[in-house]
Amino acid sequence: MSTRPAPPARHAAAARVLLAAMTWFIVYGSLFPFDFEDAPRPLSSFLGEADLFANRADAIDNLVLFVPFGIALQASFARVRARLLGAGLGLLVLGVGIQLAQLYLPSRTASLSDVAWNAAGMAAGMLLAARIRAQLANQMAGQAGEHDNFLLLLVVVWVCYESFPFLPTLDVGLLRAHARPAVFAPPFELARLLQHAAAACVAGCAVMRAGWLRRPVRGLVLLGALVLLLEVAVPYGALRRETLLGIVLGLVGGWFLAGLGGRRAAALVLPLALAMLLYTVLTPYRGQWRGGEFTLIPFSRFLWHSALGVLPPTAFEALAVGALLWSGLRLGRGPALGWCLLVLIGVGMLEVLRVALVAYQGDTTVLALALLLAPCAAAMRPHPRRERRRPGLAPASP
Structure with a gap:
């Protein structure tokens, strides 16, 4: 009887790091800004919110939030039993548990429908990972040379810098107010442009030189698109054209630096x-x-x-x-x-x-x-x- 081989230990470890990161992000995104109260709202308010389409924007948020968690869960474990157990625990703790914790948050609304959308997002992520498992493993096979994990840490720091507080929204009014400065632009700030360009240049070079991606240029483009999307969708501060332009120019500069080789790139990054x-x-x-x-x-x-x-x-x-x-x-x-x-x-x-x-x-x-x-x-x-x-x-x- 033929059995499906277990994923390589290196890929499973990377997937479990992603799983831990997504677990932290779900907790953070669901409980931010952590303004807890002593007395919770009644449990009936949680059980009574069962209409799946009462708030479409919130439903999409809860669906999308658990898709990466499902992908990481599918890639982390080789056995079906372990995946199902992880899915059940994830839904119980991160779905139901967080909704109950939101009863103590006046800025949040606990809803049984959110748990249903969480389950749908996790299932969609697991199915998606199962279909593209071979492609993901091939992309993560990495280059033939050495891997520089410290550069991955720098990339994470850059994403934190550009994407804080990491909470995108589909509220059209908030997004319109957030994006207004980029359209009806205030005076151009050269310092802001250079600041974001320098940070993106370091991150772009880090992605290219980390050695984990078989096609690092594709990874650089996808990461840049994700960060630009978060810049637009996270309504924190004001969206500025200098920020968006600086990110693009910086990533291009990082790609150029990485192509010069390890020592020459380091000599210019210094x-x-x-x-x-x-x-x-x-x-x-x-x-x-x-x-x-x-x-x-x-x-x-x-x-x-x-x-x-x-x-x-x-x-x-x-x-x-x-x-x-x-x-x-x-x-x-x-x-x-x-x-x-x-x-x-x-x-x-x-x-x-x-x-x-x-x-x-x-x-x-x-x-x-x-x-x-x-x-x-x-x-x-x-x-x-x-x-x-x-x-x-x-x-x-x-």
């Missing part, structure tokens, strides 16, 4: 990352208020004031620090890496000078990010693969 890092320090990019204070506690405004709006600037800083570390390691453990460390120390000193000279708030955020990312950059650094010699065969002559 000054780009340095410019991004200096931009965050020499300007009030993080929205520092006046007061001339310096604290040794990083992310002080984020922790003390619950200002989630500072997450994108912090992600921009993390992308700059990560790109600086990556380029230093790629260029070697000698002068390049030493210069990167000196730059990070210098950036910390600039924070102090900014407080003393300009009277902006300063902290150790940049140094904390470096301490967090440096072990990841070192641990995820790719090593050249050794060719396995078949027994009984002599090594090839030079």
